[in-house]
Amino acid sequence: MRADILASLNAERAARRAAILVTDIADGSQRLVREAEIAGDPLGPVLGKHLASAKSGLVEADGRTLFLTVQVPPVRLVVIGAVHISQAMAPMAAALDLALTVIDPRTAFATPERFPGVELVAEWPEAVLGSRVPPLDRYCALAALTHDPKIDDPALKAALTAECFYVGALGSRKTHAARVARLGAAGFSPEQIGRIRAPIGLAIGAVSPAEIALAVLAEVVAALRRAPRPEAA
């Protein structure tokens, strides 16, 4: 491998951007395809498929055997609201390898006793996103669960601006209609606002906090695995 290709691969990883290293097994020749370049690449469809599954592997192309080293940033899940649903979600997120951060400025809810072993930040989202909590990016999922626009809205705005691959918000259709109006007034386009999953979670008839947590996480996994990511397409 050329040292400059390795340096580029490491730089993409450090910047939390996906990339695929294409290696010809026969002669060792290599090239790096950055996420933004996949669509225009001759191997675009197969690279896109490997990117979506985040799996490295061998492929055949034009009579050559190529190994694809797929490098995808670890997925983060940021939950706004230290509520019952978040408590139920914490062990499920860990089982799914989602790095969870729970943010809630209400110190009555955001206590370590309620969230053992969880990255818990008892601050306003807008005060900590990009500082104490790493900035949101396209490999983040954000679920806003407080029902309180003062807490949820700034986080939702940050998630839409950062183009998080999943943005979900708890609340009834009526609550969401009011939210859509507020975000529109704040300058977000209908396309951006349309990316918010509301009502949140797959429609499995969830009732209990754990069931709602399951529905939300299933929706997160579907968003991650099913469709190509917006900018990768």
Next chain:
Amino acid sequence: MDAGGARPPKASLAMLSTDTDILAAAETWRRDGHAVALATVIETWGSAPRPVGSHLVVDEAGNLLGSVSGGCVEGAVITEAIEVIEAGAPRVLEFGVADETAWRAGLSCGGRIRVFVERLD
């Protein structure tokens, strides 16, 4: 982010290193003037101990970081990696119970793996 800065003791099997550490180490070691080879698991059959894409980085003295088999065939991979460092051309190694040579440096789990070894130029 200086994961590659500290070099592990000779022949240690630092199996808990992440791919980030390993590839960063490969870059740092090379920049520090060491000859470096990178081994990557490219294919597995059966109950292989490390998944496709796992890396092991080796320098000319046999220092290593990472793992391609959880320890089963690392010794053989290091020997081949040092040869690749000298010869320059990449090679594909195969280990598994079906192979006489591999049986000696074998995977006790019964799986088979193929490993691509390349020099960092």
